[in-house]
Amino acid sequence: xxxxxxxxxxxxxxxxxxxxKRYGPALxxxxxxxxxxxxxxxxxxxxxxxxxxxxMKILAGLTAPSNGEIALRGQAVKFAGPKDASQAGxxxxxxxxxxxxxxxxxxxxALDDSSRNPSLIRTDSLVARRSQEIMDRIGWSIxxxxxxxxxxxxxxxxxxxxxxxxxxxQILLFDEPTAVLAPSEIDGLFTVLRSLREQGRxxxxxxxxxxxxxxxxxxxxxxxxxxNVGTVDIADTNTSDLAVRMVGSEAESVLDERPExxxxxxxxxxxxxxxxxxxxSTDRSVALSDLSFDLKxxxxxxxxxxxxxxxxxxxxxxxxxxxxxxxxxxIHGSAIARLRPSDLVRYSIGYIxxxxxxxxxxxxxxxxxxxxxxANQVPQFHRGPFLNFKALQTFAKETASAxxxxxxxxxxxxxxxxxxxxQKIVIARALWKKPDILIAVSPTxxxxxxxxxxxxxxxxxxxxxxxxxxxxxxxxxxIFALSTRIAVLYDGRIIxxxxxxxxxxxxxxxxxxxxxxxxx
Amino acid sequence: MNQIQRGIxxxxxxxxxxxxxxxxVLRFSGGNPGLAMEWLLYGAFGSITxxxxxxxxxIPLLLTGLGVAIAFRAQLWNVGGEGQFLIGALAIAALAxxxxxxxxxxxxxxxxxxxxxxxxxxxxxxAGWMRIARDVPEVISTIMLNFVAIELLSYLTHGxxxxxxxxxxxxxxxxxxxxxxxxxxxxxxxxxxxxxxAAVAVVTVILYRTRxxxxxxxxxxxxxxxxxxxxxxxxxxxxxxxxxxxxxxLAGAVxxxxxxxxxxxxxxxxxxxxxFTAVAVAxxxxxxxxxxxxxxxxxxxxxxxxxxxERHANVSSVLSMVVEGIVLIVLLASQWVKWEPSVKESPE
Numbered sequence: 072x073x074x075x076x077x078x079x080x081x082x083x084x085x086x087x088x089x090x091x092k093r094y095g096p097a098l099x100x101x102x103x104x105x106x107x108x109x110x111x112x113x114x115x116x117x118x119x120x121x122x123x124x125x126x127m128k129i130l131a132g133l134t135a136p137s138n139g140e141i142a143l144r145g146q147a148v149k150f151a152g153p154k155d156a157s158q159a160g161x162x163x164x165x166x167x168x169x170x171x172x173x174x175x176x177x178x179x180x181a182l183d184d185s186s187r188n189p190s191l192i193r194t195d196s197l198v199a200r201r202s203q204e205i206m207d208r209i210g211w212s213i214x215x216x217x218x219x220x221x222x223x224x225x226x227x228x229x230x231x232x233x234x235x236x237x238x239x240x241q242i243l244l245f246d247e248p249t250a251v252l253a254p255s256e257i258d259g260l261f262t263v264l265r266s267l268r269e270q271g272r273x274x275x276x277x278x279x280x281x282x283x284x285x286x287x288x289x290x291x292x293x294x295x296x297x298x299n300v301g302t303v304d305i306a307d308t309n310t311s312d313l314a315v316r317m318v319g320s321e322a323e324s325v326l327d328e329r330p331e332x333x334x335x336x337x338x339x340x341x342x343x344x345x346x347x348x349x350x351x352s353t354d355r356s357v358a359l360s361d362l363s364f365d366l367k368x369x370x371x372x373x374x375x376x377x378x379x380x381x382x383x384x385x386x387x388x389x390x391x392x393x394x395x396x397x398x399x400x401x402i403h404g405s406a407i408a409r410l411r412p413s414d415l416v417r418y419s420i421g422y423i424x425x426x427x428x429x430x431x432x433x434x435x436x437x438x439x440x441x442x443x444x445x446a447n448q449v450p451q452f453h454r455g456p457f458l459n460f461k462a463l464q465t466f467a468k469e470t471a472s473a474x475x476x477x478x479x480x481x482x483x484x485x486x487x488x489x490x491x492x493x494q495k496i497v498i499a500r501a502l503w504k505k506p507d508i509l510i511a512v513s514p515t516x517x518x519x520x521x522x523x524x525x526x527x528x529x530x531x532x533x534x535x536x537x538x539x540x541x542x543x544x545x546x547x548x549x550i551f552a553l554s555t556r557i558a559v560l561y562d563g564r565i566i567x568x569x570x571x572x573x574x575x576x577x578x579x580x581x582x583x584x585x586x587x588x589x590x591x
Numbered sequence: 592m593n594q595i596q597r598g599i600x601x602x603x604x605x606x607x608x609x610x611x612x613x614x615x616v617l618r619f620s621g622g623n624p625g626l627a628m629e630w631l632l633y634g635a636f637g638s639i640t641x642x643x644x645x646x647x648x649x650i651p652l653l654l655t656g657l658g659v660a661i662a663f664r665a666q667l668w669n670v671g672g673e674g675q676f677l678i679g680a681l682a683i684a685a686l687a688x689x690x691x692x693x694x695x696x697x698x699x700x701x702x703x704x705x706x707x708x709x710x711x712x713x714x715x716x717x718a719g720w721m722r723i724a725r726d727v728p729e730v731i732s733t734i735m736l737n738f739v740a741i742e743l744l745s746y747l748t749h750g751x752x753x754x755x756x757x758x759x760x761x762x763x764x765x766x767x768x769x770x771x772x773x774x775x776x777x778x779x780x781x782x783x784x785x786x787x788x789a790a791v792a793v794v795t796v797i798l799y800r801t802r803x804x805x806x807x808x809x810x811x812x813x814x815x816x817x818x819x820x821x822x823x824x825x826x827x828x829x830x831x832x833x834x835x836x837x838x839x840x841l842a843g844a845v846x847x848x849x850x851x852x853x854x855x856x857x858x859x860x861x862x863x864x865x866x867f868t869a870v871a872v873a874x875x876x877x878x879x880x881x882x883x884x885x886x887x888x889x890x891x892x893x894x895x896x897x898x899x900x901e902r903h904a905n906v907s908s909v910l911s912m913v914v915e916g917i918v919l920i921v922l923l924a925s926q927w928v929k930w931e932p933s934v935k936e937s938p939e
Binding site for chain 2: 390392411412413414415416422424429430431432433434435436440444445446447448453456457458460
């Protein structure tokens with residue numbers, strides 16, 4: 072597949088020329104070239120591990136390419152660090168914001184500004200005036216004196232954008248900017264991006280979400296396993312074409328669609344019953360209040376909601392790391408006074424935690440050990456104080472193959488595996504016991520299409536075998552793809568529980584805190 | 592390059608760099624570097640007696656090194672090995688003055704070693720308890736407890752435990768039935784060597800074959816993952832601190848009842864910093880119990896060889912500590928060189 076011919080227009084502002092990046096034996100980028108034109112939004116589309124983030128880091132001067140070069144308006148440049156890239160007019164908005172949460176917005180802006188305009192005396196008033204001018208032009212009103220941690224995520228992202236505009240960046244790199252946003256915030260972001268384009272700025276928009284790319288961008292460059300597999304105009308393509316380009320030929324089979332007739336009301340027994348459960352907030356967490364719901368055999372109860380409305384806390388409540396102060400929890404009909412993580416195996420609860428690296432895995436331990444991190448709770452894995460080493464080895468080998476975990480050897484550290492295979496370890500640990508109850512929290516976070524499809528298939532299988540699933544996810548797609556009923560969390564409460572065929576608009580309104588017609 | 596080749600290159604490079612630094616240090620201190628190194632090696636390995644000295648020096652380092660390693664494994668930074676070592680020794684010095692000393696040797700010695708172990712565990716247990724109950728960082732509490740132990744020793748050797756003639760600020764010598772037997776003739780190597788090697792075996796089995804050891808390793812690798820997988824983090828942490836202190840306390844007891852040169856007495860500057868060198872022993876061994884045998888032997892040999900070097904090459908034995916430091920820093924630096932790419936540079 073060919074890319075846009077060189078010298079197509081005079082207005083190429085940034086070119087990557089045959090950029091390769093090698094991490095040890097792994098080739099993250101393999102001779103990737105692309106051109107960014109003046110005043111366009113170019114999508115960089117690819118699955119996780121396709122090399123998008125690596126390419127962005129190179130363009131932003133955060134890491135150096137092993138081979139190849141970057142050219143700005145035809146001139147080859149070398150970035151020794153992010154400062155050089157910034158001075159060359161390249162600004163990056165990271166997926167994880169580079170803000171000091173305890174500082175005010177103005178402090179953050181001034182901090183960033185001070186790296187370009189070193190001055191012993193603080194220049195806050197100047198920064199404030201310039202920021203205000205920029206905000207007036209795009210019609211924003213960010214309170215400069217507020218602490219960043221008090222602002223919603225979408226506004227924090229605007230602070231990040233403001234930083235790049237203060238540096239007068241003409242080339243803006245957005246690394247998965249929608250990953251952290253609620254649907255309404257995404258619309259807001261797109262409006263901003265379009266207006267930045269109208270000002271003549273050039274934008275690289277990194278995403279693995281096809282719909283967003285079609286909606287927003289002018290052209291799209293697709294990366295697959297570190298290679299540029301083609302650049303096309305949005306007008307000449309559509310979502311399924313992009314999906315094929317992104318994952319290769321198997322795309323059709325892995326597109327994530329709900330199987331026919333999957334929406335049915337489960338009529339099984341109630342396996343878990345929460346009644347008026349409340350929990351205190353600690354640190355920055357949300358207080359949970361008055362949660363009541365039933366979980367039946369053979370159903371997937373999806374918990375939708377904008378991130379930060381009690382998802383983490385609910386998961387902790389149901390898996391024993393957060394205590395409740397009132398209300399009751401019954402599993403299989405018997406009330407439980409207190410749930411501890413060490414009880415999960417006994418109550419037949421499987422848990423897929425939200426963040427595999429932070430909570431799900433011990434990356435320094437082997438694949439085999441990670442498959443049985445809960446070995447101390449599983450009777451067949453120990454004899455008295457000793458581990459049953461043989462049983463563990465056999466188990467690990469069988470489970471690795473049953474769950475298609477691709478690793479050269481099971482005694483390699485889990486950290487050496489790809490994200491998808493790491494997640495398979497977490498999934499395998501939660502599912503091999505065929506738990507009556509599965510608590511899955513953002514089970515496909517950061518996974519590519521094929522791995523997502525795998526995880527969804529595993530969850531559906533547990534459901535069809537009669538398991539009950541609590542799915543907590545901020546990705547509406549995922550909620551719709553799997554759930555038989557949908558509960559919406561807002562500010563630590565369940566604002567309503569609705570059938571899975573409820574319209575997206577209604578769910579969207581509920582996620583914004585509006586009950587009204589939605590809860591009917 | 593594969594892992595083994597890189598390992599060889601690393602060790603070779605470390606050896607060369609260390610040798611260069613050592614040469615410079617010895618040169619500028621006015622000695623003859625070649626001669627000094629020769630006597631250092633001779634003092635450590637040159638004869639059965641000399642090698643015995645190295646092994647004897649290795650015993651307390653191995654036990655304290657193990658204690659530190661097991662704690663570091665679980666991300667518990669017990670740097671109080673020195674205090675726990677001293678408390679272990681003080682406990683048996685005190686116990687040896689009770690009527691229990693009329694017990695037969697084997698029974699009495701066993702009792703003393705158990706007491707020293709328990710005392711060390713108690714000392715680190717204070718820090719462990721403060722960590723789990725009040726979230727006091729163990730780095731701080733164990734350092735502070737070192738000072739308490741050092742001053743306690745000073746008080747006891749000047750007061751309640753001072754020897755009968757009240758001439759020296761030291762405890763009474765242990766009775767002869769409290770001394771560990773020499774196991775290799777013509778050397779100072781005592782039964783403590785067997786105890787230390789047995790401790791290596793026990794710690795290895797615990798770490799890699801028991802439920803508790805698994806909990807320790809999961810906790811060390813990712814405390815949050817340990818918690819959600821049902822490991823009682825607080826209980827495990829307390830247990831690890833107790834075990835760590837127990838090994839250091841045992842080291843103190845073994846050293847007092849085994850070392851002939853000390854004559855079974857505790858003096859004011861009783862420990863040349865075994866509990867601190869233990870951190871180096873553990874880190875150099877990459878927190879691996881079997882590796883600790885080699886790193887403890889290395890430090891033990893350096894100490895044993897230094898005396899000979901001083902006498903024959905006219906180079907101050909203090910320089911052996913400089914040499915130890917150089918080798919340690921270079922070796923540790925070479926380990927970070929290997930670790931960095933895999934940790935920091937992995938693509939998402």
